[in-house]
Amino acid sequence: MGVEKARIHQPRVLNEEESWALFCRIAFSSEKEAKPHYELEELGKDIVKKCCGLPLAFKTVGGLLKSKTLSTDVWRRIHNNFHDELATREGESSVMASLQLSYDELPTRLKQCLLCFSIYPEDSVIRAEQLVHWWVGEGFVQGKDSRTAIELAFDYLSELISRCLVEVVKHRGFDGRVYTCKMHDLVRDLTIKIAREESFCSFDEHGKQRPSIQSRRLGFTGEEDVKSLNKKSKLRAFLMMNSSPVSHDKTIPLFRVRSLRVLDFSLNKLENIPIHKLLHWIISLQRLSYLNLRGVASLKELPQLIGELRNLQLLVLNGCNNLQKLPSSITNLQKLNVLDLGYPMMRYLPQGLGRLSNLQELSGFTVPSEADRNGCRLCELQWLSKLKVLRVNINEESDIAEEELTVLSHLKQLKVLSINTEGCEKEEIFRKLDGLSPPPHLEELYLRYYRGVTTPMWMNPKSLRDLHYLCIENGDLQFVHPSFEGGKTITWKVEGLCLKFLARLQVEWDLVQSVMPRIRYVEVSHCYMLKSFPCNTEKLGVWRK
Structure with a gap:
């Protein structure tokens, strides 16, 4: 940078006292008292000496010992192995010895x-x-x-x-x-070395990926030569590593591969690749288990043959803003665990979604209108008995029947629920949302763009007795419903709270603390009428107990 030598900071190694303090802070951080008994202290100080004052060495070997029981025998074994690592690896520092030991000791x-x-x-x-x-x-x-x-x-x-x-x-x-x-x-250098030795990935002597027919995994950055890939390739995982433009010519060899289990294009919009050729190749990958097309703007419709990917477990289409519909064959993917659509522009999901009995996460379920006869109704979700995460979108056209208000109570495994009503202003919808029956053991609740004047009647500590995180963002909320306060014997178990862009919300912070005695973390932003909150309510304020 052209500065004077006197202004250059030269990092020094830690002295003996600093070294021992850092090591103890990490190795004994899970203990009530960071003071080891005599034998462990002797072993620990000997290990610290071998680390030569290098902080990264203390961190890794301290993290390793933290995961072990406080047994003298276990510590002695680690101590002896660390000595062997230093003795047998000429030219390598105590940092590399501690890293190698940390890897060797991993389950x-x-x-x-x-x-x-x-x-x-x-x-x-x-x-x-x-x-x-x-x-x-x-x-x-x-x-x-x-x-x-x-x-x-x-x-x-x-x-x-x-x-x-x-x-x-x-x-x-x-x-x-x-x-x-x-x-x-x-x-990272250590992982590259071991990955090369164990044929986990293919690297040259400089740590650059060099894919071959035998390569199992590839992180594509646009620099690799993929001409070697063909029908005999054994590639299992292909992940796009950056957003740089990718030419059709460079990726054509990839389309010959048939062995993929993991395909992730989430960091590239694939603007230069013909989407029909890409999809034609994807539906030929019979072993595919994870497909991520996040943010691919040219994707308007998935082919009907997507239902032939019977091994697919995770399908991520979040950010595909031009995606207009999903094919009915999506309901054939019986192994599907995760379906992530984000905030889709499509009017509805296909009927039969309730047949996906292994589904654990469903993000982007849009409640259809009464006119959309082919759309999956809210009532179908009651058959998803393994569902743990559900994110629902409700728009101006959405229709909820009275008999569907109890659907969520059937989802016994549900832990995370998000309800997004952006763009919906129908009073009838918010009246019905007020009559929902929440699942019994919900742990996290997100309410976004809620246009009701008061919080839903079911948002109370009796109905949500296991809730530990509550997030309310945007919307026209002015007051909390009287049921929100619980009673003398019933209080919230909530520990984390997020209130953002609720400009009309009138509530006393003292009331919140009294009805949520376990609260310890709060985020608040643009809640101008929140009274007596100790942080700035115009910008993001974080309060910790």
């Missing part, structure tokens, strides 16, 4: 998940949802007992973060759920 279920990071370009900010869908689509994570594969996959990501192998970039303030993450350059 098998996490190793493949970590190696997936190797295909992302250096310094990439990675969407957690894309990672999770990839892991599920390729079969690295499978549901167990009452936990879905998606839920377990987010747990796996959290575990990699707690071991300091992955860094959080953006997360939800309420509970820390990860939105985006990244990987330190040295950790």
Whole structure:
């Protein structure tokens, strides 16, 4: 930058006291007292000496030991292995030794998940949802007992973060759920090395992807030579890594591949690829489990043959703003777990959606009008017994029959409900929404563009006894219904609250705190009439207990 040498900051290594303090803060962060007993302290201080004052080494080995029980035998094994790593890897630092040890000590279920990071370009900010869908689509994570594969996959990501192998970039303030993450350059170097050794991906000696017929996974950045791909290719996962224009000539070899299980174009609008040729190729991928066409503007209609993809588990069409309809054959996808349409422009979804008995997440269900005889009615959703996440859109033409008001109460597994009434101003609709019967064990509720004067009558601590997060955004709300306050013996279990763009809402903050005694995280923005709130209500204000 041309500055004087005296103004250049030279990072130093940590001294002995700083090193031990950082190590303890990570390795014992889950304990009530960050003071280990004598034997662990001796082993820990010896490990710290081997880290040579390098913070990344402390973080990774501390994260590794944090995940172990406080057993002297376990710590001694890690200590001895760390010594062996340093002794046998000439020319490598204690950082690389600690990283290698952290990888070696990972449970098998996490190793493949970590190696997936190797295909992302250096310094990439990675969407957690894309990672999770990839892991599920390729079969690295499978549901167990009452936990879905998606839920377990987010747990796996959290575990990699707690071991300091992955860094959080953006997360939800309420509970820390990860939105985006990244990987330190040295950790990425390690994943590339191991991925090459274990044939997880194909890399050259400089860490650049070099796809071949034997390649299993490819992160396409526009620089790779894909001419080697053909019908004999064994590629399982193909993910577009950036938004750079992609020419038809470069991707034509990809259309010869038939072995894909994971196909993700979510970072590219594919403006230069003929959509009909792309779709013709996609419906030939009989093993396909995860398809993401997020934001592909040229997509107007899916072919009827999409119903032949009998192994499809995850279908993401969020942001396809010109998508006008889904084919009726979509109801043949019996293995479908996730159908994400975002906020679709289409008037309705096809009848028969209730046959998708394995569906766990449905985002973008549009309630049809009375005239749309071929549309899936709200009453069909009661057959989706495994549904855990439901996001419903209601517009000016939508029609809800009186007998459909109890449908949601049949969804015993539902944990997340979002109701979006943007563009709807019919009083009749809001009268009926006031009479909904919420599912019994709902944990998260999102209400957007609600035009009612008061909160729905069912939005109370008795009906929503397990709710721990409530988000109300936009709309004309002025007051909370008297039932919102509960009673002397009934209070909310809500811990997180979000109130945004509710310019007319008149409520006392003291009242909110009294009826929500467990509340500990609140986001408020543009709620000018919210009284006595301790943060700025004109801009985004965050309150933490």
